[in-house]
Amino acid sequence: MTASAHPMHANNDPEGGGRRGRTAVRQGERYSRRAALELLQNTPLGELMRLGHAARMARIPRHQVSYVLDTNPNYTNVCETNCTFCAFCRPEDDPQAYTLKPQELAQRVLRAHQAGATTVLLQGGHNPAVGLKDWVAYIRAIQAVCPAIHIHPFSPSEYVFMAARENMPVAEVLACIYDEGILTMPGGGAEILVEAKRRRIAPRKATAKQWLDTSETAHRLGFRTTATLMYGHLETDDDIISHLFALRRLQDKTGGFRSFIPWSFKPGDSALSREVPAPAHPAKYIRVIATARLVLDNFPHIQSSWFSETPSAGIMGLLAGADDFGGVLMEENVLRQAGHKPSATLARIQEMIRSAGFIPVQRDSHYEMLDV
Ligand code: SF4
Numbered sequence: 001m002t003a004s005a006h007p008m009h010a011n012n013d014p015e016g017g018g019r020r021g022r023t024a025v026r027q028g029e030r031y032s033r034r035a036a037l038e039l040l041q042n043t044p045l046g047e048l049m050r051l052g053h054a055a056r057m058a059r060i061p062r063h064q065v066s067y068v069l070d071t072n073p074n075y076t077n078v079c080e081t082n083c084t085f086c087a088f089c090r091p092e093d094d095p096q097a098y099t100l101k102p103q104e105l106a107q108r109v110l111r112a113h114q115a116g117a118t119t120v121l122l123q124g125g126h127n128p129a130v131g132l133k134d135w136v137a138y139i140r141a142i143q144a145v146c147p148a149i150h151i152h153p154f155s156p157s158e159y160v161f162m163a164a165r166e167n168m169p170v171a172e173v174l175a176c177i178y179d180e181g182i183l184t185m186p187g188g189g190a191e192i193l194v195e196a197k198r199r200r201i202a203p204r205k206a207t208a209k210q211w212l213d214t215s216e217t218a219h220r221l222g223f224r225t226t227a228t229l230m231y232g233h234l235e236t237d238d239d240i241i242s243h244l245f246a247l248r249r250l251q252d253k254t255g256g257f258r259s260f261i262p263w264s265f266k267p268g269d270s271a272l273s274r275e276v277p278a279p280a281h282p283a284k285y286i287r288v289i290a291t292a293r294l295v296l297d298n299f300p301h302i303q304s305s306w307f308s309e310t311p312s313a314g315i316m317g318l319l320a321g322a323d324d325f326g327g328v329l330m331e332e333n334v335l336r337q338a339g340h341k342p343s344a345t346l347a348r349i350q351e352m353i354r355s356a357g358f359i360p361v362q363r364d365s366h367y368e369m370l371d372v
Contacts, residue, residue: 031295036241040291052290052321060323065353066363070119070327071112075100075138079125083202085233087268089125099127102141113146119365121186122153126161132173139180150365151182156214157189160206171217178221184365185218187226193246194239201233201272212250219256227257231288232264232280233272244295251298258367259301259324262288263308282313286320293321301367311352318356325353
């Protein structure tokens with residue numbers, strides 16, 4: 001869909017601030033950059049939540065909140081990219097370094113599947129010893145033991161790394177994985193899509209343009225993907241708005257994003273913790289979710305995560321515009337390495353969703369409801 005064809009493009013100045021530039025926008029008008037910044041920074045929290053929730057109910061008028069039973073094994077923790085915020089990666093010669101064999105990975109996935117997981121979110125470090133044939137072997141090993149599980153593998157920055165390793169265009173790597181029957185791509189590694197800040201926290205990672213171009217190429221090949229944001233580090237509120245507008249522009253072009261998933265930087269013992277020793281206040285999470293729901297008027301789903309934040313912030317996010325509660329994780333390593341170790345049973349997840357006044361509904365990775 002082109003920008004001019006979008007039904008909500010009533011504003012002639014969709015990003016420049018327009019004539020009014022405050023939080024109020026007329027029906028059918030898009031939020032300008034200035035109005036979006038006003039939402040994020042200055043709108044009273046209760047009013048912001050009311051606006052976010054109203055936009056959510058207009059978009060998804062059912063009192064349901066979805067969740068997915070998933071597992072998140074990492075095929076390797078060896079990574080040569082060394083993002084300053086990462087407490088997960090290890091150098092190749094570190095005693096804790098590992099790279100799973102396809103059968104090891106498949107057995108982990110099988111155990112999670114037998115416990116109820118419907119999806120495997122599969123990501124790993126940028127490990128030069130892992131090639132495209134290894135990615136294919138991981139996929140085929142999982143498919144052989146768990147043909148019913150949805151494999152949701154490899155984020156845009158991993159594709160960029162793999163394309164460079166294999167000296168292939170990103171589009172060819174994507175096409176190879178698509179041909180293995182993979183239909184979705186997780187939107188990890190977006191961090192902050194503002195190059196100056198991105199270079200400071202992840203100087204060796206795929207650029208903002210590469211992340212966006214890879215998502216666009218994936219959408220054109222037929223993948224459906226998600227988009228993430230990591231905030232609470234060196235970014236400004238204006239950077240967060242730039243990030244949201246970059247996603248909105250791409251979604252206008254392709255329509256390929258299914259969900260927006262924000263999370264806050266967890267300092268742990270990462271290198272960046274020396275500059276940013278404390279995590280963002282949970283109230284910022286609510287503000288980001290509500291602002292995202294209002295700005296990303298072309299995204300179907302906004303996720304509020306009990307896991308990446310606190311359960312109470314996750315619940316509040318459901319009252320501020322989110323309609324998805326993320327995964328009931330059966331294996332997760334990245335945030336645990338940063339000292340973030342929450343856990344919850346399925347019953348507790350459902351109880352949290354009910355406590356916000358919604359009916360919990362299990363979904364799959366295509367956001368299709370499984371038990372309605
Ligand atoms: S965030 Fe990902 S790319 Fe960056 S150092 Fe950690 S594992 Fe590597």
